[in-house]
Amino acid sequence: MPGAAQPATGATGARGHNGPGVLAVDIGGTKLAAAPVRPGGTLGPLVTRPTPSGDAEAVWAALASVVTEAIGGEDVSGAGIGSAGPLDAVAGTVSPVNIPGWRGFPVRDRLAELLAGRPVVLVNDAVSGAVGEYHYGAGRGVRAMLGMVVSTGVGGGLILDGRVYAGRTGNAGHIGHTVVDLDGDPCPCGSRGCVETITSGPAMVRWALANGWSASPPDGRTLAAAARDGHPVAIAAFARSARALAAGIASAAALCDLDRVVIGGGVARAWDVLEPPLREALDTYAGLAFVRRAEVVRSELDGQAGLLGVAALVHDPEMV
Incomplete structure (x- = not known):
């Protein structure tokens, strides 16, 4: 497949998991x-x-x-x-x-x-995470899946018909840099309004701080804890993140006819806070029947994927 990972020297030639x-x-x-x-x-x-x-x-x-x-x-x-x-x-x-x-x-x-x-x-790290889930975790038994990492950044990796779809340069599946807000904030990638500008952990914290939330330390864990405690700005930060995430997922499912989307990374560790607004937003953005069919689940392997x-x-x- 064009753009697939290339060994630096030689190749393992190994199928299975024998040997060193x-x-x-x-x-x-x-x-x-x-x-x-x-x-x-x-x-x-x-x-x-x-x-x-x-x-x-x-x-x-x-x-x-x-x-x-x-x-x-x-x-x-x-x-x-x-x-x-x-x-x-x-x-x-x-x-x-x-x-x-x-x-x-x-x-x-x-x-x-x-x-x-x-x-x-x-x-790509999201590709490796997708492969881990495909072999050992929440992606077992599916034909088409998107693995996502929602953390400092937002990455994605596609597995279609049992093989990684890497694209020409190895960057296919980069869902974090799909645009969901036409008038959104600039993104470090050079675009604006990307999923990552809204959904990543640092983006959520920045938005919450700008809208009246404060904590020490001001990070994703304390933001999740505040949302659990009912802080309205923290709850709104997760809802805003979930909407952008749902819009990106619905678009990816429409393009690739996905069976499953597996979400991992630091933000997904607050799944109890993220999942309810994510499900609600998916009901809004996933309109076509085949798009709605795609399952959205949390990583089973977390940081090991x-x-x-x-x-x-x-x-x-x-x-x-």
Whole structure:
């Protein structure tokens, strides 16, 4: 498939989960994480660090430290990277919207060098999360699904007929940068009114602060707690987020005839607060019968989905 993930050197050639484990790496705007994934999908010790706000080499140094610690004494045959986007899966470079220090950074080749030439696969982090849910979680048994990560940013990954649909450059499914508000706020991607400008955790907090809510610390967890306690602005922030999320989901379902949408990430951890207004908004925006048929569910794997998914892609490169 054009734009699918490409190994940095060689290819695993493996189907199934026999032999050595692989290293799974997750690159996000908030944190960097890595863990060995042993045959059969058993996750080893997880190592995390906050994502630095410095230049390209500062971010790389933090990632290299995470990777080195995560490997420890493990025997790994290769590595998979799920990174915030956009990215260029053919060139192996990433330019995450929420990591300003990385623009066109050659993360795949740098990691392959660190791993002494072992093969490295690079995909969007929402794609890796979708694959994890497809194999091990809430996406099992479906034909067409969208996996979403709603956190510091909003990402998406498509699996159609049992294969990742990555698109020409590896960025297909980027639902966070579909436009749902024609006169909306500018987005770091360069557009305006994107789903991410309304639905991401930081966007929700900014809106709530601008409309009279206050807390210490002013973050997504305290906003969710305030909504549970009945604070009207916090409740409105989740309702506003849910409407934008529902509009994006309805559009994706109309385009791709989805069976299921699986939502993970930090915002989804407040599912008890997010789900009721999301269901109500879906009733408004999902009009056609086949669009309404798409199930919308919470991730079963939470923070492990991306790590398990990217490991599965190293074992089964023909899925992309």
